[in-house]
Amino acid sequence: MEKNVGGYDRIARAILxxxxxxxxxxALAGFLTIAAGTLGLVIAGVALVVGAVLATTAITQKCPLNDALGFNTYEGEMKTEAENPVEPRMQ
Incomplete structure (x- = not known):
């Protein structure tokens, strides 16, 4: 799979x-209460899993969901004119 996460998308994933x-x-350790009872544990578990997925996709710059939906925010390496000279046009 090619890289498809970059720019502001990667920054948001790396923070969130x-x-x-x-x-x-x-929340799972009991230091924070999100909601009472089982619902709180479910929300905490979901937050933990989603956070791990976001952090992993920010690090690897590859997201299977972006790939499935056809999104690509990765810009790749920018080549300078010296590396990729522009051919003069013939008129």
């Missing part, structure tokens, strides 16, 4: 992923 991991782990 660890935040969700911390919130989910804190």
């Amino acid at each position: 992923g660890p935040v969700l991991i911390i919130v989910g782990a804190a």
Whole structure:
């Protein structure tokens, strides 16, 4: 699979992923209450898993969901004119 996560998409994933991991782990450990009872545990577990997925996709720059939906925010390496000279047009 080619890289398909970059730019602001990657930045958002890199910030939101660890935040969700911390919130989910804190809720599961009992340091934070999201909701009472089983619902709180489910929400904490979902936050932990979603955070891990976001962090992983930010690190690897590959997202299977983006690939399935046809999204690509990765820009790749920018080539300079010296590396990729422009041919003069013949008139």
